Every structure is written in C-alpha cells, then in structure tokens.
Amino acid sequence: MKARGITKCFGDVVALDGIDFDVAPGEIHGLVGPNGAGKTTLLGLLLSLAVADEGSLEILGTPVGRALAAPAGVAGFVDGPGLYPALTARQNLAALAALRDAAADIDDTLGRVGLADVADDRVRGFSLGMRQRLGLAAALLTEPRLLVLDEPANGLDPAGKKHVHGVLEQLADGGTTVVLSSHRMDDLEALCSEVTILATGRVAFTGPPAKLAAENRELAYRLRTSDPAAARRVIASTPGVAADDGPRQDEEVLVVRALVPALDELVRRLVGEGVAVRELAPVVSPLEAAFLALTEQENAR
Template identity: 45%
Template sequence: MLAVETQGLAKRFGEVVAVDAVDLQVKEGTVHGLLGPNGAGKTTLLAMLFGLVRPDAGSITLLGRTQSHLGARNLGGVAGFVDGPRFYPYLSARRNLELLAALDGGSAHTRIDEAFEIAGLAERHTDKVRGYSLGMRQRLGIAASLLRDPKLLVLDEPTNGLDPAGVRDIRALIKNLTDSGRTVLLSSHNMTEVEQLCGEVTVMRAGRIVFHGTMDEMRAQAPAPSYLLHTSDNDQAVALAASRPQVLVDRGPDRALLVHARPADMDAYAIALGKSDIAIRGYAVRQTSLENLFFQLTEDQDAIPADQVEADLAEAVA
C-alpha cells in the first residue's frame, strides 16, 4: 500500500517551473526522505500535498484517497507542517494545542496530554511558546500534528537550524512515530540525516526527480568517498598513488592531498604510505560516498534560485 502517490504533478510560478511532472511513491509504515538543495521544489511539493498550493497538472493520492479541489478539507489521517510550525508566542503551548484541537473538532482535545508526552514536552506544556527553544518548537509542531492521530506525517525540514542535541531528539521522536506504524515523509537537504532515518529516498533537483529508490540502491550507485590527507612527503605520496588505479589523488587545500578511494583501498594506501616511510600527519573524511552522490545529482547550473521559489510559494500560500 502507498501512503502517498503523485502522478505528473506540476506547478509553475510565472516563468519558473517549481515542480515538473513529479511521480512520487511513499510506502505505508516507512520513513521516506525527500532530499534536495534549497530551491529544488521540495516545499512546493509538500504544500501541494496539503492543499495549500493548487497544482497546475497531475494528481495526488493520500492514504488511498485522490485529492480534489477540497484541498485541506480532504486530509483525514494526514498531518504535519510545511516551512516550519508556527504558534502564538504569547500563549502557552497547551493553549496553542487547545485552539488547534478546537479547530479540528472531534476527539482531538482528548489527545493533547498524550501528544505532549510523546513529544517530550509534558513538563513544559504550561510555558509560553516564546520561551521555547527552536528544537522545542519543532517538537511542539509534531505534538500539534499528533492531535489528528495521523497515519501520515509530512514534515518539512524538521531539524533545520537545530543544535546536535536537538537533531538527536527529533530523530529519536521520528523513529518512535514510525515504530508505532505511522508513515513519515520528511524533506531535508542533509544527506546524513536522511541516511540515518530513511529506508527510501527521493532526490529532487530543479523541480524534477533525479533519484528514487532505497538507501541500499543509493549506496550501490555512490562514488568513492573523499579524504583530506596530510603527509610528511606529498610528492612521494602522489607518486605512490600513481601505481594504484583505484586511488585517485589530487592537490587539496592547505598543502593537503585530496584522495578519492573506497574505504578498503584507502586503508591499503595508508598502510603502503607507512611502509614507504611517509608519515600521515592528518587524516579526515571530507565527503562520504553518499554526499558525493548527492552533489553529483543535485549540482545544476539551471537550478531554480531558492529565494525566487520561496517568495513565489509564500505568495501562493497567503
């Protein structure tokens, strides 16, 4: 079963094609990553899923229901946020959720305490939101989404701007939500985050899908990682690599060497350096293999300027 399916989804803002014939499939009960640089069309796509932006072409099916002109009124079982959650800062977190529950109706108000507990905010629910950190506001956004007891959570950059502790908390929360059977579709421009959370990933560039598949399939396509290497004799180190076709060495910044090699080949090269009396004085992973693939997929001179798309999207949502 698919929690999300789009076919030929497209959106244009004036002369700018923000989303271009996107076919997206998200399986139920998974964490699916929507990956791409700023301006790739991720937020516009999510806004169309929520009915906040009307597509110019294509269809959207959420939890087996094809979305219509009803937009947000046809979103039973779906919750989340686009472009960050927002609340009344002068009200308490509880009062904000009470207002949202009243708007949603039904039994939403009975889930307020549970939502605070799941989001890890039970001890701070009476605090005014203006005193919340960015990470707490992100968790409050997820708590607000849980009022609808959703089967599908759509989260736009849920860890954007957070410190490492905040990122860790949000990742743990998302994992707990999927362990309970929910589907999570999250957008990100962070390859490491997607790798740690997601089983499948869709990569966008300039409004188009350039990769769709499992993380294992992505790893299989990824090029070798790159390393920054400082040695006692760079000239000899370069000469030694010349006899190893699986190890590519270029001159890097600050008199370092930039080495491209698979981990096993890099290990063998490092051992060979030592045996040749060439000391390794510094060693660091510059880019993982998945990060290298991400940049290969998404670096495009024709990409949509991020600020242009964001301005057009804000106007459309308003």
C-alpha cells in the same frame, strides 16, 4: 502514497515538472535539493495546501481531487508550524485539538516531544527548536498515518535532535509514513530508508541513500590504517584508486578517491598485506555530494 506526472506552476514558474513520487507505508522518506527545486511545493500538495495542475496523486489509498482538503489521517507543517505566541504550549495544543475535534492527551503529547517541563510557558519565549518540537506535537494530536514535515530539525541541539529522531522512528515502526524535507544531510541519512533528490522541479534521484555511493562520481574517503606507509604503497598499486596528497593535519589519515568497486578492491588488498583498516568513511557523504553536484549544475546555468 503515489504521485504520477505531477506538474505545478505558479504563473510562468514551473515548480514541479511531471514528477513521479512513491512512498511506502511506514517509511521515512527524505526530500533534498537546492533552493527552488520544488520541495516545499511538493510538501504543500501532500498537505492539500495546493492542488496539482496536472497528474494524479493518491494519499493513504485515496485519490486527491481538486479540493483543498487533506484526506483524514494527514498532518504536518510547511515553512514552520503555525502557533499562537501569546498562548502557552498546553493552550496551543488545546486550541488545535478543539479545532480538529481531536480527543488527545495533551500532556502525553507534550511529553513525547520533550516539552513537558515548559507546558505552561508562553510560546513567544520559545527557541526555534522548541517551536519545531511544539509543531511536531501539534501534528501528532490526530495520530496521523501520514506525517509531512518541513525542516523539522531546525534549531534543535544534539539532544533535541536525538529525541525527535526517536519520535519519528517510533512512528514509522508503528506504521506511520513520514515525509520530511531537510538541508541536514546527516539527519536524512540517519533517518530515511529512501530519499528523493529534486532539481528544477524534476526527480534527479530516488532510492536508498546507500545507492548514491554506487551511482555517484568518485568520492573522497578518509582512510586510517595501522601502517600509513604500507597503505600508500597499496593505494598506488590499486587500479581506480587515487591518493589525495593535499595538506592534512593528521598524517595518519590518508584521503583516497575511488568508486565503490575500486574501494572494495583496495580494502581487500590492504587486508591481504596485513594492514588493518581502522577507519574508512566518506569525507562528504554520498547524499551531500549529490546535493553539491546538483547545486553546482544549477549555479553554472
């Protein structure tokens, strides 16, 4: 999938401002950004719910024109799945399969998303997480090659989230491209090989989540070692590393701020001094830190 110079306006509001966007086949690609950044608009363009005012868009090797018709092989939902609350889960999928002329195994599809036990329950009694799962099942009826999802983990408990993650990973392993938007940074970091951060309709970052750690400003890291006192001495002598001396509930956990190269040097020095590193992890993930930085910039305007 390839987008070049995509611009979309709604009256005087510029939702997307000349963005470039690339997603490789079989990739799980995440979209993140503050509210109003343009994520939902971009997902809508991928599903042909709207057309761009300027620029070119190619989906599954097919140039997208001005018609509101998604290329074959594209499925998903934006702003939550559209379901019939008076029908059961099975009846919903049967109706959608008939509309799409899809020869799908409905029971198998419900089983894939973990809804086999409630197949004959009416959707009006479903929780938000169950509705999201049924929306995913509806998108899978046509065996899409591009799956577009808006906040698919909304309302999911930990077991449900793990199940849905497994479904998406299996799809990607089979060559399906997945583009998803989420405010859940842990979901994006667990699932996505690439992320795109949007801010005011423009691309602020695109690439692997791990790349943000190298490009971001200094991050705070939790550091647990075998000898906190010795670790403090090493921290104090390592250039580019600063200790955070704020209040902590666990005195064995130190908090340091550093860029990645300085952090690497700190680890080398700790090991050289015989201090075992038992935990080293960002207090806030690089992706969440970038999101918060963008949000702060927007609020400051």
